[in-house]
Amino acid sequence: MMSIDSFSLYVLLCILAPLAGAFTLAFIMIFESRFDFLQNVASKSKLEKELQYAQYYQLNQRIKPHFFFNTLNTMLSLARLDRKQELITSLEVMSKFMRYNYQTNEMLVPLMDELAYTNSYLGIQQLRFGKRVQTHQTIEEEAKLSYIPPFVLQTMVENTFKHAFEKYPGPATLKIIIFLQDNLIHIEVWNTHLQHSSKKKDDFTREDGLGVANIRERLTLLFPDEPTSFTMSFIGEEACAKIIIPFREKPTV
Numbered sequence: 001m002m003s004i005d006s007f008s009l010y011v012l013l014c015i016l017a018p019l020a021g022a023f024t025l026a027f028i029m030i031f032e033s034r035f036d037f038l039q040n041v042a043s044k045s046k047l048e049k050e051l052q053y054a055q056y057y058q059l060n061q062r063i064k065p066h067f068f069f070n071t072l073n074t075m076l077s078l079a080r081l082d083r084k085q086e087l088i089t090s091l092e093v094m095s096k097f098m099r100y101n102y103q104t105n106e107m108l109v110p111l112m113d114e115l116a117y118t119n120s121y122l123g124i125q126q127l128r129f130g131k132r133v134q135t136h137q138t139i140e141e142e143a144k145l146s147y148i149p150p151f152v153l154q155t156m157v158e159n160t161f162k163h164a165f166e167k168y169p170g171p172a173t174l175k176i177i178i179f180l181q182d183n184l185i186h187i188e189v190w191n192t193h194l195q196h197s198s199k200k201k202d203d204f205t206r207e208d209g210l211g212v213a214n215i216r217e218r219l220t221l222l223f224p225d226e227p228t229s230f231t232m233s234f235i236g237e238e239a240c241a242k243i244i245i246p247f248r249e250k251p252t253v
Contacts, residue, residue, distance in 0.1 A: 070158075071097065074128055086127045093120045107222060108147040108248055111178065111185075115139065118154040118176075125161055133165055133172050140179040147248040148185065149218050156189040156241045159212070164191050164239070180247055184227070187243040219245065 071094055078087040100117050115137075122135055157174065165172055175190035212230075219228045222245075229244045 068097075071124055074124055078127065083127075090124050090127055093123050096120045104150045107149065109150045111139075111146045111148050112144055114148055114150060114153050115176075115178075117151075118157055121154050121157065122174075125165075129165060132170070133161075133174060135174045135176070137176045138178070139176075142180045143178045143185060145249050146180070146185045147250065148187070148245065149222055152215055152218070152243065153187060153189075155215060156187070156243070159241065160189055160191045183247045184244050185247050187245075189241045191239045191241075192237065215243070219243070 071090070075087060075090045075094070078090060097117070097120060100113075100120075125133065153176070157176070160174060165174075173190075173192040175188075175192075177186075177188040177190065179186050212232075215230055219230060222228075226246045227244070228246070230242070232239070232241045234240070
């Protein structure tokens with residue numbers, strides 16, 4: 001016969017075994033549910049990132065046609081004036097533009113690559129404007145390690161030519177200043193050509209331009225939860241377009 005202790009243990013096992021099984025099954029179901037939830041979140045996050053990249057890529061493409069048309073017009077003017085050597089130079093620079101554009105698919109690029117691209121653009125503009133426009137650049141050493149959105153600096157510089165140097169004659173100065181402060185990259189494009197004219201100031205600070213809207217949208221996509229700003233203002237007799245973005249030593253967005 002079964003002893004009382006053995007019988008009690010048997011009864012206890014009969015009660016606990018189903019409970020343990022039920023708890024185990026419940027745990028597995030909760031785990032699977034949580035796993036499915038995390039998979040859905042990950043899938044949604046991936047889709048959002050892909051959508052974000054598609055939107056960002058589309059914004060990048062909007063900049064390029066406008067820029068290329070301007071460059072081609074410059075080359076056409078050089079050809080009509082029979083300035084062959086300058087035309088050859090512009091073709092060489094244009095090839096660098098094409099290479100950079102086709103090779104640049106990242107959302108962030110090294111600052112020095114973007115600066116080199118911008119300098120190529122300035123080289124073409126130098127053919128148009130000659131000594132009338134003087135350029136100066138001050139790049140802090142620490143800032144040179146940063147990654148920034150592609151085509152942003154070049155767009156800022158192009159806007160200065162479009163709304164100032166192309167519209168109003170006379171000598172002018174363009175300054176590019178980039179520095180790191182409080183783990184934020186400051187990119188400034190200064191223009192000393194807009195002084196003493198409210199009409200020029202209105203042209204420079206207008207918010208409806210493609211370049212301005214494009215930059216703002218790209219910054220929102222790239223840094224949705226981080227401090228950024230894009231401002232256009234006047235300090236003394238100088239106009240300044242300024243971008244502030246988080247410092248990135250490696251592209252993590």
